Amino acid sequence: MTSHLDAxxxxxxxxxxxxxxxxxRLFDQEPISRAMLAAFAEQVRGPVADVGCGPGHVTAHLASLGLDVTGVDLSPKMIEVARRRYPDQRFSVGSMTALDLPDGELGGLVAWWSIFHLPPDVLPEVFAEFRRTLAxxxxxxVGFHVxxxxxxxxxxxxxxxxxxAYLLDPGVVAVLLGDAGFEVTxxxxxxxxxxxxxxxxxxxx
Structure with missing residues (x-):
């Protein structure tokens, strides 16, 4: 595991x-962000991964919107907290740089403020991994700080x-997503x- 992931x-x-x-508590005060998640949920067909799920609140919210969702996080302690708080949801320890998923397995993927700690030169690798796992x-x-x-x-x-932690330019992120095989909608x-x-x-x- 590389040093930035260890840290x-x-x-x-x-x-x-x-x-x-x-x-x-902050998530409960963000209706506009939740509206983006609701729009995402309406468009998805198939299983979903919440990558960088932290303590599982977004995973549980997506499940409440009717999605078949699994939370993944790098931190074993975060996954422990998530499992305790949301025992009916599925969570696993893993890295977004190498997801333990087959090619084309997912109908949707959420990275909700979880690319915040990735050096910008790692983003192309991560977005390519997201694309690999999506049908x-x-x-x-993707949500992030600007x-x-x-x-x-x-x-x-x-x-x-x-x-x-890294603040990112939305235009740059959009270009990187395009290079990885996505159309920003x-x-x-x-x-x-x-x-x-x-x-x-x-x-x-």
Whole structure:
């Protein structure tokens, strides 16, 4: 496992409990974001992966919209929290850089603010992996923070962390998705609490 993945996994193992409490509350206050998830759910046919699922709140929300969804996260502690909070849902430990899924298995994939810690030069590899797992016509929904900056916080959610985080240009992300075999079908930008936010919806071609 490469160093950025090690740092991300170890940091989220550390913050998992406090992260789950805070992020779940924030999600409940984001009707526009949930509307993007609802639109995604209407378009999907087949199983869905929530990649970088964290404590499982988005996985559970997608299931409540009628989707056959599995949550995947790099952090074993996050998966432990997710399984405890949502015992009726499926969760597994895994990396979005190498998903343990057959080619064309999925009808949909969600990466909900989970590409935040990927160095930009890794994004083409990850988007190619997303495309590999999706059937033709499969739907992708990606959410991320907007900007052009590398962040290196020393603490988060009341704990020391060692990860880097990256703000991304939606136009650049759209180009990378196109290069990976996706057609971007919708874009949403929002003002965020710290940084602007973007959601991109795409179809596997």
């Amino acid at each position: 991300t996994r170890e940091s989220y193992d550390t913050v998992a409990e406090d992260y789950a409490t805070r992020v779940g 033709p016509g499969g739907r992708l929904l 900007g052009d900056e590398r962040l290196s916080p020393e603490t988060a959610y009341g704990h020391p962390v060692s990860y880097d 919708a874009r949403l930008t929002m003002e965020g609490r710290k940084w602007p936010q973007a959601c991109l919806s795409a179809r596997a071609v």
